[in-house]
Amino acid sequence: MNQSSSTENWITVKEINNNMIVLDNKKLVSGIKIVPKNIFIMDEISQNRVIDELRKFYNQIDFEFWEIVADRPTNIDLYISQLELQLNNVSKPAIRKLLVDDIAKADNFVQNDVVDTEYFILFKADTPDEVSKNIRSLISNLASSGLIGSQVSNEDLRMLLDNFLNGGKTFTERTVTVQ
Numbered sequence: 001m002n003q004s005s006s007t008e009n010w011i012t013v014k015e016i017n018n019n020m021i022v023l024d025n026k027k028l029v030s031g032i033k034i035v036p037k038n039i040f041i042m043d044e045i046s047q048n049r050v051i052d053e054l055r056k057f058y059n060q061i062d063f064e065f066w067e068i069v070a071d072r073p074t075n076i077d078l079y080i081s082q083l084e085l086q087l088n089n090v091s092k093p094a095i096r097k098l099l100v101d102d103i104a105k106a107d108n109f110v111q112n113d114v115v116d117t118e119y120f121i122l123f124k125a126d127t128p129d130e131v132s133k134n135i136r137s138l139i140s141n142l143a144s145s146g147l148i149g150s151q152v153s154n155e156d157l158r159m160l161l162d163n164f165l166n167g168g169k170t171f172t173e174r175t176v177t178v179q
Helices: 044-060 077-088 093-111 128-143 154-165
Strands: 013-017 020-023 028-034 065-073 115-125 149-151
Touching: 013 154, 020 154, 028 128, 028 154, 044 128, 065 154, 077 093, 115 128, 115 154, 128 149
Parallel strands: none
Antiparallel strands: 013 020, 020 028, 028 115, 028 149, 065 115
């Protein structure tokens, strides 16, 4: 029978380090985060060009990968604080009203759990050199589609694991215990 029913006993993640998930079998998981781009505000010719370039991009990937879309809570606390500071320094009624309206809209975002949708391509590799090679390839080939990609961070990888293992909740102590 199971010695413990914690998630840590059945998930093969050993650690997250240097922008990679290190698995128990020594395999590495890393990838890129893609900056979203709304092609639907482009003219039809530009839309088709981006779609054609993305098709080429995906056909050039010569290793197994996972495409992941994840929601991350939007943190606009700093923005709200800046608005409140401006409100304290403004005396004109029209400007005060605009700031109060903006603060109310921002509070509405927070109360309605507005999220940022983020896009990732992850892959497994055997060595850090293979990770670097795949990252460079993905980023440069993605650029031909007019999209920007960057290597995932440790924070991105933790967020992805939290999304999939813990229903999006961040746990700071140990992974959730399954009953």
